[in-house]
Amino acid sequence: xxxxxxxxxxxxxxxxxxxxxxxxxxxxxxxxxxxxxxxxxxxxxxxxxxxxxxxxxxxxxxxxxxxxxxxxxxxxxxxxxxxxxxxxxxxxxxxxxxxxxxxxxxxxxxxxxxxxxxxxxxxxxxxxxxxxxxxxxxxxxxxxxxxxxxxxxxxxxxxxxxxxxxxxxxxxxxxxxxxxxxxxxxxxxxxxxxxxxxxxx
Amino acid sequence: xxxxxxxxxxxxxxxxxxxxxxxxxxxxxxxxxxxxxxxxxxxxxxxxxxxxxxxxxxxxxxxxxxxxxxxxxxxxxxxxxxxxxxxxxxxxxxxxxxxxxxxxxxxxxxxxxxxxxxxxxxxxxxxxxxxxxxxxxxxxxxxxxxxxxxxxxxxxxxxxxxxxxxxxxxxxxxxxxxxxxxxxxxxxxxxxxxxxx
Numbered sequence: 498x499x500x501x502x503x504x505x506x507x508x509x510x511x512x513x514x515x516x517x518x519x520x521x522x523x524x525x526x527x528x529x530x531x532x533x534x535x536x537x538x539x540x541x542x543x544x545x546x547x548x549x550x551x552x553x554x555x556x557x558x559x560x561x562x563x564x565x566x567x568x569x570x571x572x573x574x575x576x577x578x579x580x581x582x583x584x585x586x587x588x589x590x591x592x593x594x595x596x597x598x599x600x601x602x603x604x605x606x607x608x609x610x611x612x613x614x615x616x617x618x619x620x621x622x623x624x625x626x627x628x629x630x631x632x633x634x635x636x637x638x639x640x641x642x643x644x645x646x647x648x649x650x651x652x653x654x655x656x657x658x659x660x661x662x663x664x665x666x667x668x669x670x671x672x673x674x675x676x677x678x679x680x681x682x683x684x685x686x687x688x689x690x691x692x693x694x695x696x697x698x
Numbered sequence: 699x700x701x702x703x704x705x706x707x708x709x710x711x712x713x714x715x716x717x718x719x720x721x722x723x724x725x726x727x728x729x730x731x732x733x734x735x736x737x738x739x740x741x742x743x744x745x746x747x748x749x750x751x752x753x754x755x756x757x758x759x760x761x762x763x764x765x766x767x768x769x770x771x772x773x774x775x776x777x778x779x780x781x782x783x784x785x786x787x788x789x790x791x792x793x794x795x796x797x798x799x800x801x802x803x804x805x806x807x808x809x810x811x812x813x814x815x816x817x818x819x820x821x822x823x824x825x826x827x828x829x830x831x832x833x834x835x836x837x838x839x840x841x842x843x844x845x846x847x848x849x850x851x852x853x854x855x856x857x858x859x860x861x862x863x864x865x866x867x868x869x870x871x872x873x874x875x876x877x878x879x880x881x882x883x884x885x886x887x888x889x890x891x892x893x894x895x
Binding site: 516518519522523562563566567570571573574577578593596597599600601602671674676677678679680682683684686688690691 | 716717718719720721722723726768769770771772775776779780808809810811812814815818819822861863864867868869870871872874875876878879882
């Protein structure tokens with residue numbers, strides 16, 4: 498149980514390990530997109546962690562990076578095609594950031610640092626922990642950006658949009674722009690550090 | 699789009715780092731001093747120009763004719779990984795001084811999402827060979843520019859008093875954000891004023 502929660506705070510992939518930033522920031526404009534991205538990343542992470550852990554004794558050391566990349570790319574393609582078929586709107590708004598999960602450092606990072614050295618069971622738990630931490634991190638960025646930048650919280654696109662009175666009419670648009678995303682991440686990262694220190698005591 | 703339009707778009711308007719969120723990891727990781735920023739920037743520019751050209755050819759002559767576009771992600775990332783490996787070997791053999799300068803950055807480029815990103819962007823935009831190459835080249839220059847500016851800011855930040863929890867990456871992100879704010883001046887309207895489109 499402790500292992501699952503390590504991803505939330507102490508080893509949060511986004512804020513503490515600073516992994517997987519690139520594809521995540523771009524999609525954090527609405528909560529809905531952030532949840533979709535988290536789910537896609539989680540599925541890929543789970544698949545690649547399991548397969549790489551299973552093959553950890555078979556993959557020769559010299560070519561382990563290309564081998565991992567092929568495994569990851571295969572899962573990304575599967576998730577991409579599934580999303581296009583069942584969630585076309587979400588797939589449309591995430592755009593090229595779905596194929597870009599391949600180079601999301603969090604997945605290769607976990608393959609290299611964890612799945613290649615541990616049993617399948619432990620790798621599954623690691624994937625759950627990291628996936629959860631990633632989802633919480635990404636969603637909190639999206640929540641801040643959407644609330645201030647648009648004055649809404651989009652849980653699902655049609656009818657699931659909460660409007661925040663006052664903010665929805667005159668939002669601080671800068672949060673919706675790339676600049677806002679970088680600033681929000683900076684402050685959330687500092688907040689996490691502070692939180693980590695406080696909870697340790 | 700004209701060639702000039704493509705160059706201006708990818709260097710300034712759709713700057714990879716500051717407006718597309720691609721290549722953020724090295725942007726934060728390798729921007730601690732100017733020297734390594736320049737090395738990384740040139741290595742990335744080099745790989746991006748080649749990668750966009752090669753992935754364009756692959757898409758046009760292999761993936762589309764054989765009707766296997768769904769293998770795009772897998773093939774592109776493999777091409778980029780092997781390209782990086784080849785470039786590393788070639789540079790090591792033919793130009794040891796250049797290798798000394800760029801060597802340690804080359805392996806890192808495979809996981810730079812900017813490279814795969816710009817390859818996918820140019821394929822999706824249906825660019826021709828020359829346009830793809832230019833898009834890759836200018837995206838690389840845009841990356842170099844952002845990295846260089848950032849490293850200048852961070853070298854100065856080293857001597858400033860920064861609150862404890864903001865030290866390191868967080869303050870880098872916030873400075874990057876302010877820089878992105880400045881880059882918002884380069885928008886589509888400005889672009890069409892310049893190239894008259």
